[in-house]
Amino acid sequence: MVRRMPERIREHTVPVAAARRRRLRADQARQLADLLRHQVRTGGFPGGVLPLEGAIGDDYRVSRNTVRQALDLLRTEGLVERQPGVGTVVVSEKYSHGLDRLQGLAETLHEHGDVTNEVRTVGPVTAPAPVARRLGLTEHSDVLCIERLRRLNGLPLSLDLTYIPMDIGTGLLGCDLEHTDVFRLLETLTGQPLGTAEITLEAVNADAHSAAVLEAPRGTAVLMLERLTHLSDGRPVDLEFIRFRGDRITMSGLLHRCV
Secondary structure, eight states: OOOOOOHHHHHHHHHHHHHHHHHHHHHHHHHHHHHHHHHHHTTOSGGGBOOOHHHHHHHHTOOHHHHHHHHHHHHHTTSEEEETTTEEEEOOOOEEEESSSOOOHHHHTGGGOOEEEEEEEEEEEEOOHHHHHHTTOOTTOEEEEEEEEEEETTEEEEEEEEEEEHHHHHHHTTSOTTTSOHHHHHHHHHSSOEEEEEEEEEEEEOOHHHHHHHTOOTTOEEEEEEEEEEETTSOEEEEEEEEEETTTEEEEOOOOOOO
16 A cells, blocks of 8 residues: 655655755856856867857756856856857956965066056055064064055056065165066065065955955955065065955965875
């Protein structure tokens, strides 16, 4: 004898199963978006045009609904757009910023175009206590504070806040900060190369000031790179807080496992 499932249990089972299917499709869409994003970022689509939805589904063995959901995610990020008669096309390029070499922004992105600097503020300030400690200075020491909006090919890319000990910073006041990386200037002024840097990378929400300067929506996530750079003799000389537009930059590097 076949026993029928009680009506009350069936009523609860159907919504649960439907929710599970939606969750599975959402997971698959996110995973597919990650793979497509990599191809977008590395120029994997000739002419910047993505394959048809059916072809993507066949390649990755997912349903067309999953493909559409994945493309919606990329559209929300501003990476692709649907154009009538053409299909889904790449509309935003991300630039790779290496994390395995100590370089200035212009050095890092020289293959992608011209980096220019809009110097918003520059001058001596009394170092906040955490800044003084990290630069190895006595309390209430003066430091040179520089805020720059950095553009790549005319588009806002990062907002940089830099603190430099005043014995070096004084020399920077007469330098071309609009067209030269601070790293190069530091090496020229001190007569020695830069050595190492301690970095921290995290996502933070753009405050009203940062969002306005970077021409990004207020509250949008930006990549915050905090970097303390030392000369080759170990002296800390450059403390930076850099806010990158997350839709225009990626961080990459080559890591080696030490055992």
